[in-house]
Structure formats: structure tokens, C-alpha cells
Amino acid sequence: MNLAYYPGCALHGSSNDYEQSLRACLETLDVHLKEIDDWICCGATAAHSLNQKLSVALPARNLALAEDEGFREMLAPCPMCSMQLLKARKALAEDEALRRSVSEIVELEVRGETQVLNLIQLFETIGLDRLKAAVKAPLGSICAACYYGCLLTRPASVVEFDDCEQPRSMEKILEALGGKTVDWNYRTECCGAGMTMANEQTVLDLSHKILSNAAAHGANCLVVACPMCHVNLDMKQPAIERHYGVRHAMPIYYLSDVVGLALGFKPEALGIDRHFVRKA
Amino acid sequence: MKLENVVSETASVVPLVESLAHTRIWDCYQCGKCTAGCPMAAGMDIPPTRLIRLLQLGHAERALEAQAIWQCVSCQTCATRCPKSVDCAGVMDALRQLSAERGVATPEQQRTVLFQKAFLRNIRRNGRLNELELIGEFKFSTFLHGRSLSFLFKDATLAPQLMKRKKFHLVGEKAHDRAVVARIFARCMDNSLL
Numbered sequence: 001m002n003l004a005y006y007p008g009c010a011l012h013g014s015s016n017d018y019e020q021s022l023r024a025c026l027e028t029l030d031v032h033l034k035e036i037d038d039w040i041c042c043g044a045t046a047a048h049s050l051n052q053k054l055s056v057a058l059p060a061r062n063l064a065l066a067e068d069e070g071f072r073e074m075l076a077p078c079p080m081c082s083m084q085l086l087k088a089r090k091a092l093a094e095d096e097a098l099r100r101s102v103s104e105i106v107e108l109e110v111r112g113e114t115q116v117l118n119l120i121q122l123f124e125t126i127g128l129d130r131l132k133a134a135v136k137a138p139l140g141s142i143c144a145a146c147y148y149g150c151l152l153t154r155p156a157s158v159v160e161f162d163d164c165e166q167p168r169s170m171e172k173i174l175e176a177l178g179g180k181t182v183d184w185n186y187r188t189e190c191c192g193a194g195m196t197m198a199n200e201q202t203v204l205d206l207s208h209k210i211l212s213n214a215a216a217h218g219a220n221c222l223v224v225a226c227p228m229c230h231v232n233l234d235m236k237q238p239a240i241e242r243h244y245g246v247r248h249a250m251p252i253y254y255l256s257d258v259v260g261l262a263l264g265f266k267p268e269a270l271g272i273d274r275h276f277v278r279k280a
Numbered sequence: 281m282k283l284e285n286v287v288s289e290t291a292s293v294v295p296l297v298e299s300l301a302h303t304r305i306w307d308c309y310q311c312g313k314c315t316a317g318c319p320m321a322a323g324m325d326i327p328p329t330r331l332i333r334l335l336q337l338g339h340a341e342r343a344l345e346a347q348a349i350w351q352c353v354s355c356q357t358c359a360t361r362c363p364k365s366v367d368c369a370g371v372m373d374a375l376r377q378l379s380a381e382r383g384v385a386t387p388e389q390q391r392t393v394l395f396q397k398a399f400l401r402n403i404r405r406n407g408r409l410n411e412l413e414l415i416g417e418f419k420f421s422t423f424l425h426g427r428s429l430s431f432l433f434k435d436a437t438l439a440p441q442l443m444k445r446k447k448f449h450l451v452g453e454k455a456h457d458r459a460v461v462a463r464i465f466a467r468c469m470d471n472s473l474l
Contacts, residue, residue, distance in 0.1 A: 009409035014447040040407045040455050045354055046399035049376040052300045054400075054468040061464065105467045107460055154356035155369070164360055190319045190355035197418060197435075198395035202353065206319055235438070274445040 001126070004071035004114065005033035006062055008081035008227075009041050014235075015078075015227030017271030022077055022119060022256035024270055028263050029126050029134065033075060036065050042084040045194045056098075057105045059088040063116075064108035077119045077256075079151035079226045080194075085116045087158045118152060119225050119255055120169045121161065128176040136264030138178025144258070145219035146170035146181055147210065148188050149229045164188065170223060170255060177262035184217035186210045191232040200239070207232045208240045211248045221279075225255040235276050251279045293340035293378060300377060301370030308332045314358035314368045324348035328358050328368050331375070344379040350389035352376075381473060394421045401474045404465045407455025412448060 011019040026033060039062050047055035063085060066074045076082035092099040092112045103110045123131065146167075153164040162169045165188065171181040191210055192203030211233065214222055224230050234252040241247055252275065260270040267273055294305055314328040321327040326334065326346045334343045343349070349372055358368035379385045385393045398418040402409055415435075423432045442448040455461060465471060 009411075009453075012453050013409065013411045013449070014442060016447060017445075038407075038456050040461055041403045041409050043403065044399070046396040046403075048354070048373050049396050050380055050400060050473075051377060051469045052373065054465065055373075057464050057468055058403075061460075106464055150353075150355040150357070154360045155367075156360050188357075190353050190357070193353045193355065195353060195392070197415065198392040199351075200434075202320070202351070206353075235442075274447065276441070276445075 001031045004066045004074035005035045006039055006074055006076045006081060008078040010078050010227035015230060017274045018227050018254045020271035021254055021260050024265055025256045025259045025263060036062060039065060042081045044080050056088045056091050057102055059084040060092060060102045060110045061106035061108060063089060063112060063114055064106060064110040066114045067111055071114055073115045073117060075117050075122055079118060082116050082118045083151040083159055090158055123173055132176045135177055135262045137262055139258060139262050140178055142179040143218060143220045144174050144179055144181050144223045145184050145214035146187060147222050147224050147229060149226050150190050152225060153188060182217045182219045184213055186213040191229050193228055196231060203232045203236055204240050204243050207236060208244050211250050215250060221251045221253055223253050223255055223258055230254060237277050251277050294335050296378060297335060297371055297374040300374035301367050303367040303370055305332060305335045307364045308366045309364060311363060313361050317357040317361050319355060320351045320353060324351055343375055344384050345386055347386050347389055349375045349379060350385060350392045390425055391422055394418060394425060397474050404462055407458045407461045408453050410452030413452060
């Protein structure tokens with residue numbers, strides 16, 4: 001299987017451990033990623049907060065770049081990127097005049113034909129049966145709180161993925177790999193997102209609630225599919241512990257980390273040794 | 281300012297918000313579901329339901345100066361749960377844009393405004409985000425703004441930890457065709473706003 005790959009800035013920056021683990025998994029599963037040539041940032045929260053036109057134009061240029069390379073499907077493992085790409089795609093599909101004017105703005109014809117997949121969807125496309133067949137080390141010791149955060153399932157009308165209040169897609173993957181999952185309350189609550197730098201207190205408060213609720217329901221780790229969630233729950237976890245005077249010691253895995261472990265990779269091969277919170 | 285000026289100026293905000301957010305303010309019947317699900321509502325000066333009500337009643341200037349619009353984390357819960365399909369998160373985006381363009385964002389929330397602006401300047405320059413540069417630029421602009429030394433050096437200990445984990449690149453990636461990125465920015469917005 002060949003598909004276009006839009007890494008986004010985070011996966012080529014401080015979340016390069018996410019890219020390391022997803023590349024390891026996908027190569028083993030015979031999925032070949034072709035990085036979009038000269039992709040640009042999707043604009044993220046800054047663009048949709050400060051300029052609506054820019055927040056359509058930046059992702060639209062990336063859609064056009066993928067189309068020009070002939071790809072019908074593109075993996076965007078960061079939910080912020082994939083939501084922005086899908087939102088632009090939807091806006092252009094609904095408004096021909098907008099599509100024409102945005103095409104002029106980005107200096108490429110944007111047809112909006114490329115499908116955008118998040119990482120969970122890619123694993124679903126590969127198939128749970130194929131994943132199951134590839135398992136070398138079942139996840140027997142893992143009892144995961146699957147954490148979706150905001151943008152994997154919201155806005156539902158844009159991302160059209162899973163149930164936006166009670167998603168189950170990650171749990172199904174974990175269970176196919178021999179892991180256990182817990183029922184808990186904060187699976188689609190926000191971790192504080194891009195406020196890490198500008199408004200740290202928000203991140204500490206929201207992420208503390210998520211970590212506490214996961215532990216209260218018996219989870220021994222959290223599984224995420226978002227670089228921003230990982231930063232807030234993993235890198236910020238020591239700051240959360242200091243602020244609240246508690247000890248969470250909750251390992252935070254990317255979905256591709258746990259898939260990789262089940263496929264038989266060592267933690268170091270997946271970049272898990274580069275996380276801030278280590279397994280107790 | 282004469283009363284009629286106040287009315288016409290604030291009245292013109294609502295159609296702008298509606299066109300930026302592609303949503304209808306008057307569809308809201310004030311059920312409060314947006315506020316009930318909002319993770320930030322408890323600390324907001326004006327929670328989402330009341331922000332929409334202010335717009336309905338023509339008090340847009342109070343909405344544009346609210347702390348709440350910059351406290352919002354864009355989690356999209358409000359928009360997803362609205363029984364009338366009002367895109368409340370989109371309204372928040374529109375209010376932020378207008379508030380920043382008019383320079384009326386509340387002083388307490390300037391840090392968030394400065395962060396978003398530094399982020400966009402970084403992309404305009406590099407095509408892709410350079411995290412180290414962004415942090416430096418954001419810290420410097422907040423220092424110029426508030427002269428807080430403690431905030432300037434806060435998180436400084438994180439940098440070596442990120443380096444140790446090979447999560448920071450001293451030389452960040454750049455897009456090759458940065459000129460096209462600059463042209464896209466120029467066609468979308470007034471560059472002097474950043």
C-alpha cells in the first residue's frame with residue numbers, strides 16, 4: 001500500500017518520536033509513505049484564531065501538492081493537521097467560488113480529491129485481522145486508557161470519524177493486539193492543546209484531570225494519537241505532579257508505540273526511551 | 281461617541297462574525313449546552329452561551345473584549361453538541377480574529393495573542409514551524425510586553441532535556457519555496473497585523 005504522507009511540523013520537531021514509531025510499524029505492515037514534496041505548515045490554532053482565509057489556504061496548498069503527485073489518500077498523523085486539511089477540503093467542496101479563489105491564492109489548482117486519514121483510520125484500513133496476524137508480543141501487561149482528545153473526533157461534521165462522544169476505534173485496535181482497555185470518563189476531554197507555552201496553567205489543570213481519571217479507572221498507561229496530547233500529558237507530567245503535589249507516573253504511549261511493541265519492536269526502536277515518563 | 285455610532289459599529293460585527301464562522305447567531309436559543317460542556321467555562325468572564333447572547337443583543341464590543349475568547353482552547357465540544365448547529369467554536373475564532381485586528385484583546389490575555397502572532401510570523405518566514413525560534417521569539421515579545429523575567433526564563437530547563445531526547449533540532453526545517461508562503465500570507469491578511 002502506497003500513500004502520501006503529511007508529517008506536519010510537530011512530527012519533524014519535538015514529536016519526532018511519534019514519527020519514529022509509526023514509520024517502524026508501517027514498514028513492517030508493508031505500507032509505504034511518500035512524504036509530500038515541500039509541504040508547508042497547516043497553520044494550526046494560530047491561523048484559525050487570527051485569519052480564517054489563511055486557515056483554509058495553508059492546508060489547501062498541501063492538498064493540492066498531494067493531488068499533483070497523484071495521491072488519492074494521505075496520512076496526516078497529527079489530528080490538528082488532519083482536521084485543518086479536512087476542514088479546508090470540506091469548505092472548498094461546498095463553495096466553487098471559494099475553491100477557485102483559494103486555488104489562485106495558493107498558486108495551485110486545489111481539486112480537493114485527496115482523502116485524509118488519521119493514524120487510527122490507517123490501521124483500520126490495514127485491517128484488524130492483519131494486525132492480529134502480525135502480533136509477535138501480545139500486549140498482555142497493558143491496561144490502557146485510550147485517549148482521543150478533541151480533534152480526532154471533533155468537529156464531527158468535518159472529521160466524520162468514529163462516535164464523537166463514545167469513540168471505540170482505538171480500544172478495538174488495542175484489544176486486537178492482546179491488550180486490555182478501561183472504561184473511563186475523560187477520553188474526549190481537552191488536554192489544553194496548544195496552550196502549553198502561552199497559558200501553561202490551563203494545560204496543568206486539564207491534563208491533571210485526565211491523568212487522575214485514567215488512574216482512578218485502573219489504567220496503567222494512556223494511549224494517544226496526537227503529538228500535542230503527548231506533549232501535555234508526557235512532557236508536562238512532571239510539572240503537573242509538582243503543581244498538584246501528586247505522583248502520577250503514568251506512561252503515555254502513541255498508538256504506534258503500542259502497535260510497534262505488539263509487532264515485536266524494542267521500546268528503543270520506537271523512541272519510547274525518549275519519552276519523559278518512563279514505565280515504573 | 282454618539283449612540284447611533286455605537287449601534288452601527290457593533291451591529292456590523294455580527295454579520296462579519298456570521299460570514300467568518302459560516303453560522304447564524306440567531307439560531308441559538310440559549311439552551312446552555314455549549315457552556316455545560318466547555319472545559320474552560322468555569323474560569324471564563326463570559327461563558328459561550330452569554331457571548332452568543334451578547335452578539336444577538338448587539339453588544340459585540342463586550343464580546344470582542346472578553347477574556348473568554350482567548351481562554352477558549354478550541355476543543356470544538358460546544359460546536360459538536362449544539363442542538364441548533366451553531367458553530368460556537370467558529371464564532372470564537374471569528375471573535376478572536378476581529379479582536380486581534382481591532383487591537384481590543386484584553387491585556388490579561390495578551391500572552392496568548394502574542395503567541396499566536398509569533399507562530400504565524402514563524403510560518404510566514406520558514407514555511408514550517410521552527411520550535412526553538414518560536415519559543416525564543418514568543419518569550420522575547422512577552423518580555424518586551426510585560427517585562428517579566430520569571431516568565432522569560434520559565435521552562436528554560438526543558439530545553440536541555442529536549443536536546444538530550446533528540447527532540448530539538450538546532451537548525452529547524454524550512455520549506456524550499458518560502459516565497460510562495462509569503463505570497464499566500466500577503467493575499468490572506470494584512471501583514472502588519474502580525
